Amino acid sequence: MAYSAEKTASELPNRPQKFTCEKHANKILGALNSIRKKRHFCDGWVLIDGAEIPVQKGILAAASHYFRLVFDKENDCSNSPDSTSSSADNRPGVVDLSPLQITAETFEIILDYLYTSEIVVDEDNIQNILQAADLLLLVELKQACCEYLLKCITAQNCLGIMDFASRFNCSWVHLKSTQYLENNFRDISYYGEFLQLPVELLIPLLSMDTLQVRSEEDILYSILRWVMHDEEKRKSHLPDLISNCLRVQLLYKDSVNKLPDLYPDIHSLRVIEMIQDKLKNGTGVTERSRGIINLLMCAGGDTRVIHNPEECSGVRRDAYCFYIPYNSTKPGGHWLELPSMTQFRCSHSLVETGGCLYAVGGKDIEDRILTTGEKFDPRANQWTTISQMHHARFGFGLVAIDDNIYAIGGSNDVREPTTSMEVYNIFSNKWAPLPDMNLKRVWSAYAVVDKKIYVIAGGMVGKLYESVECFDTSTNTWASVCPMRERRCDARATACRGNIYVFGGFRRYECPSAMHGGNNIKFCGTEIYNTALDSWQQVPRQHEFLCRMTDASQIFSVVKNGEEIWVIGDLEMDGRFECIRAYNVFSRSWRTVSVSGPPNCRGYPCCMLHIPKHLIDLMVKDK
Incomplete structure (x- = not known):
């Protein structure tokens, strides 16, 4: 860069400057x-x-x-x-x-x-x-x-x-x-790739517990289609397929009798006799139901009331899923207990990806801040440890994009938040550092849209933010976007159809009269961020039907469940508390999902997880 001759020495830069040519x-x-x-x-x-x-x-x-x-x-x-x-x-x-x-x-x-x-x-x-x-x-x-x-x-x-x-x-x-196969098996079974499978690959496929079928007849008909695709060479495999793959107890009673109407030449294959023999030999044996159910799951958190005076801490490690019976017409459901985590955790984070649940960070029963993590595999029905983060943290963000999990911000001591960020790959089981945020934040809200991570509000000791940062995972760069209308911390957020919905959070009243009245903590209202327009919309207080807008309410988690957003926490509703409220993004209406939460728990993070149906059947039976 050249400077004009008229400039004096005082106007010239007094230190080296770095210039970059992007082209x-x-x-x-x-x-x-x-x-x-x-x-x-x-x-x-x-x-x-x-x-x-x-x-x-x-x-x-x-x-x-x-x-x-x-x-x-x-x-x-x-x-x-x-x-x-x-x-x-x-x-x-x-x-x-x-x-x-x-x-x-x-x-x-x-x-x-x-x-x-x-x-x-x-x-x-x-x-x-x-x-x-x-x-x-x-x-x-x-x-x-x-x-x-x-x-x-x-x-x-x-x-x-x-x-x-x-x-x-x-x-x-x-x-x-594989997940597409589980969810679309019936359609797949009509096409050439399925019909041309060798028997050694067909048997393990048809034995999967997680195949989403309308009934076991879908499995029976797929076996018959496969055999009849090359009947002379394949009919010898029928006994093995019926014995190892077909769960005959799950067939409708009249389905076997209807087979001759659907397949006129069925008698030559002796399928009906094979099914009847297996029914007789399998008396007293219960066969697993197939399929998966998308359920709300929570793990860890704090104990609401410590009943045992000898307990020095209320930190928990138990895990639950929330199951609503198929024929239920009233709000409510069952909190079914799953295997407990390997470690006690509170102020930690949960996220789902790859069909497994990941619990990371937080504090243990001795108030130590954790670097550890673990995952719950619903197919194995057990928790296993994963590699440790580079930084201990609590009150931080944990989001998943494809096979990567991102840990953002939070605090690794009691005094000051951190700007650090790191990423975990579920297949390599390794953490790697990423560029730091611009601001130190704890208890922010987090959401993902188009593989971009939004870090919303939060704060540090003595200061709350309304600012929002966006991390682009394709370029590994941070950028500031439009700030919220109202600063807050401890809010929760989720993305739905390109918008980000932020619920709750707290800040101090700035009105002197409210502060002198002893009620100086405000429960913040809902805001919606349009990522395409980079703008926030505040839901008017008269249209805020989540709960009563008082500091008695607290939100633990927000999750997307289909076209609804479920808000979980202690939600004050005219003299009573509810646990789960659902917001329909199309009708913009609220409904009560459940009044009660998991037994004696509070402060628990939640997320949705696909759980095998046979595991739910077993837990419902035990309950």
């Missing part, structure tokens, strides 16, 4: 892309099935750990006095990719991507590109391919994507395609 990186990449077509600018070659593709070694090594290792090894060998060149056809800088079965066309597409950061994937090339990205250790490209696959899952290709994801270690795609 520089793209300009350099563009120039490298244009000159790579000229061979005298290239210092290496890639061989694929006889084709020789000129490359720039530095670019390949910077983009791909695979090429970096190859070229490092080549350099080490060339510097060794007693070794010969290990490069392909004994020329330095030559890499033969033919053994990896990557086509020249696929490599050219990837090479263009390395220089331009742009690539077009479709159903014709996705398999080749993902396979090559996996072999060449191109992590970002592989992730982009996985995101494309997630958008492509249908009943026709679900099983193929499951198999493909398993072969190339796309763990999140495999998990999501």
